[in-house]
Amino acid sequence: MITPHYWTQATAHLSQQCRTMAAIIATYEGESMQARPDGFFTLLRAICGQQISVKAADAVWAKFTKAVKPLTPQKLLRVRDTTLRACGLSGQKVAYVKNIAQFFAENEVTPEYWAARDDSEVNKALVSIKGVGTWTAEMFMMFHLARPDIFPIGDLGLIKAIDRHYTNGVRLKPAEYIALAEPWRPYRSVATWYLWRAIDPVPVAY
Structure with a gap:
């Protein structure tokens, strides 16, 4: 941090x-x-926290991180959907976190990958992942990339x-x-x- x-x-x-x-x-x-150095973590945390209270999001996240160890794209893709649903994720959110894992598994997402892109370009790249909207991209830019504005x-x-x-x-x-x-x-x-x-x-x- x-x-x-x-x-x-x-x-x-x-x-x-x-x-x-x-x-x-x-x-x-x-x-x-x-700011967190792990962008994969930040995106997943944002999805888990969508449209629920901070307290509820913390509870879901605690269960999620216990179910997915280590927290890597490859591990998440192997976890059963039913296991993720039991953590408190909706079926839609399960699909979204799997989509994010697929994106990170298929792309070499390094700090340089994002540093070369301005805010609008980062947003465009992220919202291309089904389930990632502008709000989630903004959380990523704030809490991972530490973009100031x-x-x-x-x-x-x-x-x-x-x-x-x-x-x-x-x-x-x-x-x-x-x-x-x-x-x-x-x-x-x-x-x-x-x-x-x-x-x-x-x-x-x-």
Whole structure:
């Protein structure tokens, strides 16, 4: 687990840009997003956490990692679907994690593979895997590649946090959320992480 190299610079920038963000950052001083060196892990963790609470996702993940040891593409492809369903995955999610395993088994996915691609190219490569959507690709870019300026507008937790801290509970249009986050560039990933932190009992990690 690695703290992104830009974290200190990002928190200073965000604190200067916005009093509300400065207060949130101060509340969680000493905490930071942690990037994982294993992209396969991050993608699987994101699939397991789709559309369920952080607590529920943690429970599913604990069972999943016990069932798939070691956590490699080759091992996952050999695990029975019924075993994965018993971990709490839906039939659809079982298919998705198997698709991800197939992608990693068939491609030489190295750090250089992703480093040569910008955010839009990474997203395009990942969403070509059936079951991986833009949100999952964004989690990958934040928590594996540590890209600094990801703003997952489709994340309900992020919208909930913005509504609580910035709009007095008024739901905005997507374009309005994007405009609201404009001052956070080029560190919208960091702002997103702190907003999640402000509403979750434990830090979000994938």
